[in-house]
Amino acid sequence: MDPTRDNPLIRIKAFFDGLGILTLFAVILVLVLGIGALFGWFRKGEEPEDAAGKIRYGITSEVQAAQNAFLSKEQIHAAVEGVAQTLSASKPLAIEKPEQMVPGSDTAKALADAPAVDTSAIDAPPADADAPIDPAQMEIGKTQYLVCGACHGQNGEGGPAGPPLAGSEWVTGPISNLITIQLRGLKGPITVAGKEYNFPAGMTPMAYQTDEQIAGVLTFIRNSFGNKASAVKPEQVAAMRGEVGKPQATAEELIKP
Template sequence: MDPTRDNPLIRIKAFIDGLGIFTFFAVVLLIIIGLAAAFGLFSKGETPEDAAGDIRYETKTEVDAAQAAFLTPEQISAAIPEVSKELIASKPVAVEKAEQIVPGSETALNLENAPAVDTTEMDAAAEGDADAPIDPAVLEKGKAQYIMCIGCHGENGQGVESVAPPLAESEWVTGPISNLIKIQLRGLAGPIEVNGRVYEFANGMLPMAYQTNEQIADVLTYVRNSFGNKASAVKPEQVEALRSEVGKPQVTVEELTKP
């Protein structure tokens, strides 16, 4: 028989050792549970309601921040004189919507008195391109855009009696491109002589500046190479170069370059 079995001191020591080992494992277990909880292993996952709540909370935070950053009514009133000064100082030289210019207004007068853009270089460049091949895709797009002209100038560019002059065999159509671009951007007030006949209509042709540079270039390239006409293509950059013409009164033959 083991004599230590009956030694109470040894028994107590064994008990305390056991307690220590038990505590050690208990602590390790607690740490593992704690870590697992920290990494969300026990959570059941976010419900759609929670997600919606998070989004609402984020949105509200953003709105609150935006409102906090907004100017106070006092700050706005203080800024108005400065802003209006800037607006007054920035007089437009060109406007997109010619029909919105008040006749006789300062803008209208400024535009009327604005110096003409020198187009000699542009017209010479286009003449130099006379023999360059025309992109069939551009002709296709131009033909589609010609819908805008067809009612007045006719399906084959033959013109419509008492509506508009012909584009077929028109020296203007195959002439300097700046004329054609200006007619699109500003419209045209007759009289104008086309192929030996003088035309004049009460309202002339109204500006069609709402077309994009590309649409104008395409339709002009199309009319210059249809109905028996043959001339160089018109490029969108060339239209862009004359955008400052928009808003000026309808162009007259005196302002155009003689074809």
């Protein structure tokens, strides 16, 4: 036998170590019972296992109730069928503006085949050809031209995406040409001041602008960058709104200046 085992100090230490462990377990048990009582895990005199079983049962009941709240396949089918019947019975809203048409639709094709607007009155020489340009209209046009300048240059000098407007016979020519281009856009080759331009993307229609804005910007370019021509009136733009929705115009469709 190991003689150290008969050492009284070692025996006393072992005794107190064991006593400490028992005390720790006792404290933990008291804490568990106290917290359980505080949160109502089990009632007085109720076994912990019974309390845990009730908690599990409550959770299971809640899960079952949530699952039962889902609609059955029959209910979902009935709801979808009701919505489908309502949609099939409804009629599409009437088109209020030509630009609301879906490209390639029957309505759009019918519009593309529609005869061109009579522009004779629009292009007739104005009685007040020498009348001064309204400064307010020029200001409207100057503001709108901030968008145009991205392609045509802020001084009308042209750029990689648009021909020059300064000295362009198309700008000072028939008003209907400019309105058509503004409402329908432009694609394909076009010759400006003796030089041919043909940009891949062409010009995007600007029909979202109001009649006043279109008249303003066209008046602005006709009287800026060294150009001089009569003003464009909002009523002239309004008279050509029927062009909106048609395919991009080409130089062949326009009146040669």
